[in-house]
Amino acid sequence: MSVTVEDIAKACGVSRGTVDRALNNKPRISPETKEKILKVAKELGYRPDLLARSLVKGRTMSIGVVAFDLKNRFFAQLVNSIEAEARKRNYTINITLQEEDPELEIQLISSLVGRRIDGIILCPVNKGEEFSNFISSLPIPVLVIGNVLSPSIPYIGIDEAKAARDATNMIISKGYERIVFVCPPLYKRNKKNIYSHEQRLDGFLKTVKVHKEIEYGVVSGMNFIQKVDSLLDSSTKKTALFCSGDTFALDIIKHLRAKGKKVPQDVGIMGFDGIDTLEYVTPALGTVLYPVEKTGKKAVENLVEMINGKSIEKRILMKYKIIDGESL
């Protein structure tokens, strides 16, 4: 079908080895033959078969990405920056979405390994020792983003608990009498890896417990909007809702608006993540700005290091930023 090294060799009356030397700028070839080979290669429209090359070289120059889905702004932004950084380094990315299905995740990872990609950036939904062992047993390096797996598997992200503490303190400083942590995913903590949300909860609880005067609560489950509703009706204390993700905050704001309640007059709202959607939302949401783009970039940098046999830090923390919006 397409042109091969063999074809060029024949056309030039040389051997495949010589063609290889010409095509890949290797020494031990005369300038004349080289020039001729390059010319013929161009004429024939030669395109190297990267598949065959990978087979012999033992690396594919591609990295696998396993994420939840791309509807989620966080992952879209993340993958965007991963691709950009990978491209800079001549890597291609293979994206697979596990849609929060633990079994699918394992399948996808296996498939990626089978494709002989050079490394994986993983946003895991699985957790536990068995899965961690599975990851550790893989023949290629894996870097984890978002949810920590085990101390021995490289992780890159932010200090979630500390960020939550800072955010909670910010809310407290606004004079709220009651703060409710809204964390819908919490109910799946037994089945899925929601490390980051648990850490955020932890940071929240630690902070709020110090302030005896402040009433606090935690809401979890997919029917969090109803729960929030009844909570708000149950007391007249000045209340703030600290949501463990911006989208939850936006859902609540939307609901409150429909009910005619006002933010922040009737209730204060704080988000987490700083997704780009916020740019167009009013009132401007207070949130914790997660440096997604930088995280993606850094992840590629470090994964490539690992691919090249270097060791990296097991826990790389990025700088987050507390954003004081109009919603508090």
Place this chain on the structure above:
Amino acid sequence: MSVTVEDIAKACGVSRGTVDRALNNKPRISPETKEKILKVAKELGYRPDLLARSLVKGRTMSIGVVAFDLKNRFFAQLVNSIEAEARKRNYTINITLQEEDPELEIQLISSLVGRRIDGIILCPVNKGEEFSNFISSLPIPVLVIGNVLSPSIPYIGIDEAKAARDATNMIISKGYERIVFVCPPLYKRNKKNIYSHEQRLDGFLKTVKVHKEIEYGVVSGMNFIQKVDSLLDSSTKKTALFCSGDTFALDIIKHLRAKGKKVPQDVGIMGFDGIDTLEYVTPALGTVLYPVEKTGKKAVENLVEMINGKSIEKRILMKYKIIDGESL
């Protein structure tokens, strides 16, 4: 390094051919040997090298996607559905982002072809005969989304011009005296493929010219916000802005809000695309709902058909929907 067919063959005292028959459910093998081989394969933790398989099979079971970037909601949603549908069909996707760089786009496509992917879904930024010829000359099928390239290259999308006509008529029915088409990308029409925006403009113009009583205008360029501003100051006619993309509309709304102007009281706004961000935006933006997810799904379906040697329609049109929001 890792376990190969050869290893299993040796361990079982059979030939590679037999192992192949066992592993891939091929006939002409006794149940006992098959069972034994499968058992040993599992014990050794065998993982087929898909690279080697692809080399001999001539297909990689992966499809390439070339898009602008994933910050753009449209592409994030599109890629999300492409991945999901591809996964269903046991295809993996290779994503590359061209960031609206025509030369990079060509490079990326070449690289994908070199990797022997089975087909490409392309959201082109290039245009013109030369590029179309380049695409046609590729040894693998290409399906285009968004911007049409040439009638001979399969395209999937919506009837942009008709959608714009319908949208314009909807705006007119609201009693506006002046309608301005805001299309920032228009200024790059000579360098880049902005087919869809041009079609939208075309649909707008055709419709508005029929209504002699209505004043109309077109704004282009990245400083469209300023231009819109001075336009609004220049007349007291009841004006609507028909933006050729939702994000432009959102940018304008944001700006107007900052200036204290109200939508739709002071000016009506209509968008195009129906990106998911709109869910959280007020006032609810009137827009043209592009069936992104269905388009991505359909694209994979059709590309796979092409990969399997079947021919498909050259121009597949999806159903769009005019959304009457609160912004008009």
Place this chain on the structure above:
DNA sequence: TTGAAAGCGCTAACAG
């Protein structure tokens, strides 16, 4: 400076 041959791991074809 160039050629020939081996081999990456797999599947396919043909014998046996």
Place this chain on the structure above:
DNA sequence: CTGTTAGCGCTTTCAA
């Protein structure tokens, strides 16, 4: 039912 061989397209090694 099973083994052997060739070959996918490339790179690498060892001779010449």
